[in-house]
Amino acid sequence: MSLMISVSGIRGIFGTDLTPENLSQFTAGFGSWTGTGKVIVGRDTRVTGQICEDIVVATLQSVGCDVVKVGVAPTPTVAMAVHKHDADGAIIISASHNPENWNALKLLNSKSEFLDAEQGQKVITTSKEQTYSYKKFDEIGSVKTDEDALDYHVQKILELPYIDRDLIASKDFSVAIDPVNGTGTIGIPAIFEALGVENIHSINDEPNGLFAHNPEPLPEYLEDICNLVKEHSCDIGVVTDPDADRLALVTNKGNLFGEEYTQATAFDFLLGKKSGPCATNLSSSRVAEDVAQKHGQQCYRSSVGEINVVKKMQEVDAVIGGEGNGGVINPDLHYGRDSMVGIAMVLQLLAERDITSEEYRNTLPDYEMRKDKIQLSDVDGDAILKKTESIYTEYNPDTTDGVKVDFEDGWVHLRKSNTEPIIRVYSEGTSAQKAKELADRVVAAVR
Template identity: 70%
Template sequence: MALMISVSGIRGVYGSDLTPQNLTRFTAAYGTWLKGGNVVVGRDTRVTGQICEDIVCATLQSVGCNVIKVGVVPTPTVAMSVLKHNAAGGIIISASHNPSEWNALKLLNSKSEFLDSEQGQRVIEISESESFDYKKFDEIGTLSEDPNALEDHIDRILDLPYIDADLIASKNYTIAIDPVNGTGGIAVPPLLEKLGVSTIHKINEAPNGLFAHNPEPLPEHLEDICKLVVEKNCDLGIVTDPDSDRLALVTDKGELFGEEYTQVAAFELILEKNPGACATNLSSSRAAEDMARKYGQQCHRSAVGEINVVKKMQEVDAVIGGEGNGGVINPNLHYGRDALVGTAMILQILAERDVSASEYRAGLPDYFMRKGKVQLEGIDGDAVLEQAETVFADMQPDTTDGVKINFEDGWVHLRKSNTEPIIRIYSEGTTPEKAEELAEKVRKKVF
């Protein structure tokens, strides 16, 4: 597979696609675009993290940037550090949910947000033209460290007015965690301890980057944490991806809470206290709309992608946002997905209601999602999307990002992949059968 280049950074298998050469080229382009200033650099636990960090830091210095290293920390901790240091930007060295052999550079701007399309395209142009602004020996940037970045991030979470650590501590929760050998093993335990969690059971906690299972927090990868919750009589199971920006939950019965419902619960905590607009992407569950409607509010939809949700949140002044992949975006902290603040918010809502995780989940609406794809070999993807828009024109499809068709009892979303020659077909219904039925109905009419 070739190096994946997008407006938010580069990603690939280290040593074949992601090499020291393209790490240097892309970092130099980013630093040149910034025109110097402070840049925060952090990484996840991957084996190649340190060598990538060394290359990135030296390259940033060579184009006049002053580097502030925050070490092995969650992606949202890097974002918080950009704000803390009033930095020009930040680089996160992490391939998120990709396997251990992958690594990546994810780029932040001065607002601690991922680069938008215009900003990212400019970095790509500088990289391709190799128009780097390397500095002379007396103009190179400095290198310093901030060992308190994670502690400061946790403290900011506890400072949120609606997070009551004393209330949470009074529940004497027993929690199981599976950080899949990523940064959650470093970050989640101290957060839980400061929230007064009495007992923490851990699996796959060693932060060595050798992921014990596929690191994407999907149901088929989470059997062990479900068993641990039952065996240890835990109140909740917490699962993070390697860079701790996605949060999946397991109820006290050892059942999956559902990644789509992480943001729904977070929405409720905020909307109950501070009613206002919320936002998520087009492929997230209809449960988000249901929760917004419960509090008399509107849930706005954006194109798929974290920065698109963030832009929509800012456009409508949303009080909370997120993505159905377990991403909670709390603007009271920063505009980015954050599994740590998501964890605190989930414990807070359970403590306030004095209910178990399974009881709370039972009170949320049930939807079932189906995710499929169609290979585009010999097929014009744009023509397929145009056909879908035409065939279902009377249903006023949303064409913000591909084509989304809303039915009374579900929806179907077709969109071209940015990384593969496929069209993704996501559908949701009130039953698994309905989700399948709706997807097949659309597929037959447009392919």
């Protein structure tokens, strides 16, 4: 494994790929790109987080940036701090769902959005060419600490006109949480308590960065939270990834809601409150379209990647957006995935409709998704995509990001990986077997 560099930041295994040297170099490039302005710095709970924070803060000061430290905080809380302090950008020290030996720098601009391709490339170029400059002793940046960033984030959620704290509190919800020893250990209880939820049962709730299971909130890792919900007869279960921007749910029967359905629930809630379209990426479930059509709205699709969804949302003036990996993007708060506002919206929906989480999940259509890949060791990836497009011309394939073919009973999406020599093959159908059949049919036709 080597250091992964992209427009959104750098990522790698600390001590081998990710080192103090490249951390400092990349931070200096970003600090210079901001115009040596004000930069928010926050981190998740990883063991290497403090070391990385010290390097990042000192480097930012060295190139003339004023730093506001928010400490251990969910990624969406750091994003909200950009707005709070009218900052020129932010560095989030978190490798998201990667294992605990990884760490990363995730970069936000002055709008509290991840960098787009042009912005990110400028940072990469400045970093690699080392065209930044360090300041003299009387020009270095200042450092201050904001201990109220999380409170600010929570308060802004409560101020949303469609979140009724008293109504939610009146339902006396019982909840179970699994924040996998990440930043959700502080963010998730805070939003529940602010909403008047007092009966909270938790596992893996030590903010020590030692993840109790694979930190990606996928079904195969979530048996314990399902059992916790059943053991305490909870109304809902909540799982977050280490930096708490993704949200997975468990119903009151201890059944997995499905990450794809977190987004669908948020869409259903907000489209019932506001008129306008929604947006998600090409690899997210068709249930997003179903929910949009229910409300007489259109669901727009973007290339895979959070910033691409955000750009599409802004282009079409979407009132809600997200990604099928449990990412809810509510522009009334900020343009970024936010598990905490997702929780507030889900509880509000259940409270208003006076329905259990299991009953609500059963109102949504069922789809099964499958993820495969094609190795590219001796195959031309671009040729595969072009051939797929030509074979399925009659289906008007979407070529925004790879090739996506929509069939009556499902879809197949092929796209080149940004990190591996493979083509990712996503498929969805009304059953797991149907999703496999569709993927196998397309791959066989292309081969």
